[in-house]
Amino acid sequence: MDLQGTKEARTQEEGADGPLDAYGAGSGRSKEYHKSDGRDAHSHETPSNVHPLRRRQPPFSYPPGTRPPTAAPGSGSGSGSTSHATPRPREPSPSPEAISIPQALGLGSRDQRLLYKARRYPPVTKRTLSELDLPCIMSNINLRMDANFDRDLHFKPDLDGEKGKRKRKDAADYWDSMATEIAIYAYRAANPDDDVDEKSSRDSNSKRTFEPRLPAMFETLQEVIKTLVPERDHPSVTQNLEVSLLMQQVRKGVLDMVALATWMAALLKTHCAPMRDEWSDRMVEQITEGSQSQEPKEIVKGLQTLFAILEAMKLDVANHQIRTFRVLLIEDTVPFLQEYFEGKISRGSFQVEPARLWYLAARDRAHKEDEKSPTATQSDDTFKPLEALFRGISDRLLQFHPPEDFPETFLFDSDRLWQLRSTIQNLINLEIAWYIFESYVHTQKRYLSSRDETYSTFRSRIWSLMEDELCSEGRCATPDDDPDLRGSKRWLQNMRCIALEIARFACAACCLDVVVADEVISPIEAALEWHLSNESELFRYFQNAMREKVLAATLASARRFLPLSPLAICESQRTVPPPPTANGPAPTIPSSTASTPAVSCSSSSQSMSAQQYDIERIGMRLAHMGVLHWRVWASLLYLRDGAADANPNPPAFV
Structure with missing residues (x-):
């Protein structure tokens, strides 16, 4: 995520030997807190950076009763093939959680492409918000330096420039694919007979299947909310956002999204600033309207608002911490930098x-x-x-x-x-x-x-x-x-x-x-x-x-x-x-x-x-x-x- 005013809120970990990239200059004076894009590392979560809970399922697995395909020696396409021919790469088989796309919905090429290609996780995740955690703030050298020169230093999302434009597009694609996925779940719940051939369809035509995003979204929602509410509320969060139960209700078509949204709004109002209350009410209204009209895009608007509230709450906490620890950050600037650079120089990773x-x-x-x-x-x-x-x-x-x-x-x-x-x-x-x-x-x-x-x-x-x-x-x-x-x-x-x-x-x-x-x-x-x-x-x-x-x-x-x-x-x-x-x-x-x-x-x-x-x-x-x-x-x-x-x-x- 990006702090405004800078160039990029890049956390400089003590002892890290990577390049010393400035987290950015900004004006305003705020700092763009960037969703760790590697500098966009969080834009596309990979097996090396996803939350451990998300590693339980392998990237793909073969359907029960089948074996991984093996290339026979000397096999090839056509009579002229030889054993030295490079085998044509096979597309990975869909996982057991993959969902087939009902042809009756008549999805356009763009909707289908987004189901295959859009990012799997929401734009706001526990990891993208992690650089707003207090340990990251305290070890962020650029932020420490900027605190010396800007009394009003604060974080805000960075949506400017080419990088911001790319983030907005990725987020829009994700939410569009989520609306289509919700429509598919609704169709399958209303037409259970079409589910009989799902397994054979998945086996014979993997191009008509996609990996669902809704379970990851619920899991992300649970993780992020837990970082924002006291530990005493964690059992309630776990109970109301139990991913397996929610997905079972989604597949049966009985999930009460309005009740879920109302509970989340009440929880967030308890812990966020009063200025966010109107935002929470709007989220409930959007989800209610979408549920009553059976309009997935309106439900998705409510989900977008929900994640925006969570991001704003995290920013509020981070900015409060900056104000609270500002004096410490400033007074500790010189010894912190001396220790940091002495380590870099001694390891030969900083040429002076x-x-x-x-x-x-x-x-x-x-x-x-x-x-x-x-x-x-x-x-x-x-x-x-x-x-x-x-x-x-x-x-x-x-x-x-x-x-x-x-x-x-x-x-x-x-x-x-x-x-x-x-x-x-x-x-x-x-x-x-x-x-x-x-x-x-x-x-x-x-x-x-x-x-x-x-x-x-x-x-x-x-x-x-x-x-x-x-x-x-x-x-x-x-x-x-x-x-x-x-x-x-x-x-x-x-x-x-x-x-x-x-x-x-x-x-x-x-x-x-x-x-x-x-x-x-x-x-x-x-x-x-x-x-x-x-x-x-x-x-x-x-x-x-x-x-x-x-x-x-x-x-x-x-x-x-x-x-x-x-x-x-x-x-x-x-x-x-x-x-x-x-x-x-x-x-x-x-x-x-x-x-x-x-x-x-x-x-x-x-x-x-x-x-x-x-x-x-x-x-x-x-x-x-x-x-x-x-x-x-x-x-x-x-x-x-x-x-x-x-x-x-x-x-x-x-």
């Missing part, structure tokens, strides 16, 4: 040498920069190692082309770093657009009378255009969306609208006609496209200006955070004042990139209050990540013995 060399190169570049700028503010020697870390990671956030990746030691922060890079690049892109606007105004021999107010309105309009672009796509971007440049793809796609907005501002500033002429838009659009697409001198100017501002804000925040505990660092950021302007901070428009212009028209010489707020927030976020990262890795890797002699020739400054 490239990250160590990256840090040494960043430290050497920082030393050379200090030598070239003796007048710059010098940090004390104890702070310089951490400052080198911030300089190195800032370079990757600000470079024109997206980095291939961040150092492996930032594994559980990579999503946050990509988001910071996106925000920084958007700020640079905004400066490009503002520079082009001011340049055009100056070419018309005009000057802005109220520059700060104009900038604030301009900024708000450009962000609105970019937000509209993202909303129209209905999804959040990821680093992989824009592999070409520094994320300028979205700006380039929306360039015509941005150019038109700049032209409108220019015409207003120059007192031109309200109708924007093409001779105004064309040069603005051409300049915008050039500066967004090329790593020019203009880009490097604004890159350096942004680097100085971000580094200054980051280092100032880091000095404040160093003596604080992880919880105190987290709580200190709640007191940050709101943005000084109505338009607020720049939205995180993932993967937007562009380049920045050379200094002209003093577009960067005056500090804008809204931009200052954004940079302060970026600096606090980066400092928070960096200080926690340093506490985990400084003694473990960056400052270990012999570090000073490694990598004597670091790469040139990027």
Whole structure:
């Protein structure tokens, strides 16, 4: 299942030697709890991952009185067959529980295909919900890290993107096949004489049989409910959901689904939040209506609602546990990660040498920069190692082309770093657009009378255009969306609208006609496209200006955070004042990139209050990540013995 806000709620088991996959970044801030899809491992349950109770029946067995088919030596099809011919694979014989499909129902090809191919278990099972159990929450490293940065972290189902679309389709296929199966049970109960030839039909035409899903659904229902109610209610659950008895009643056509639904609703109302009561009543209504009208699809709607209630109850419990143990999760972040990574490194399953060399190169570049700028503010020697870390990671956030990746030691922060890079690049892109606007105004021999107010309105309009672009796509971007440049793809796609907005501002500033002429838009659009697409001198100017501002804000925040505990660092950021302007901070428009212009028209010489707020927030976020990262890795890797002699020739400054 997927937590919203992330990328994927992947539990990192202590001592596991598998790849360290982040459970995901998200927004909202919630985390998508994924139905363990292996990353979709729970989507298709296999003999290796099904509940032990489900292993009682073999995958298939031969009907009584028959023997497994054996290939006679040298047998083949046709006179030309030889003993070396590959035998044609035989389809497995149906199990004793297999049900034949009555021809009288006249099922369509899709219904028959779903009976054969749809998943056997409901979308919500005990296993898919297991990552919401407290032990899994406590051992989920990504969740522990996200708890440091998000006070409102919570789980919710992940139904976005391609994976979510696939899950929705699998679930729809399952419930459609369940409706058809219920119709078959009803037909066979009403026509018992058609059951005489079931065995021979199963033997002679296995393609007309399918493995039933209803027993597994009842068994799953019992398992899941037991995880949600106190142990004192387990006997009642077992009694009312006894699979063999329920299936016997189904085959006889005497199962009272309304009474069963009413009992389940009463049980769930006793233990779930009051806000779920209406949902429970709806489930009873749907099953009642379906039972009275003999409409299987309506009964299935009630079953869907039932499993949705169970999933919501589990999410409620998990989110309550996150809130309850949030302080413990945060305060234990550093020792937990140190112990985890020490084990990984000692077993050789986590390679850190490239990250160590990256840090040494960043430290050497920082030393050379200090030598070239003796007048710059010098940090004390104890702070310089951490400052080198911030300089190195800032370079990757600000470079024109997206980095291939961040150092492996930032594994559980990579999503946050990509988001910071996106925000920084958007700020640079905004400066490009503002520079082009001011340049055009100056070419018309005009000057802005109220520059700060104009900038604030301009900024708000450009962000609105970019937000509209993202909303129209209905999804959040990821680093992989824009592999070409520094994320300028979205700006380039929306360039015509941005150019038109700049032209409108220019015409207003120059007192031109309200109708924007093409001779105004064309040069603005051409300049915008050039500066967004090329790593020019203009880009490097604004890159350096942004680097100085971000580094200054980051280092100032880091000095404040160093003596604080992880919880105190987290709580200190709640007191940050709101943005000084109505338009607020720049939205995180993932993967937007562009380049920045050379200094002209003093577009960067005056500090804008809204931009200052954004940079302060970026600096606090980066400092928070960096200080926690340093506490985990400084003694473990960056400052270990012999570090000073490694990598004597670091790469040139990027």
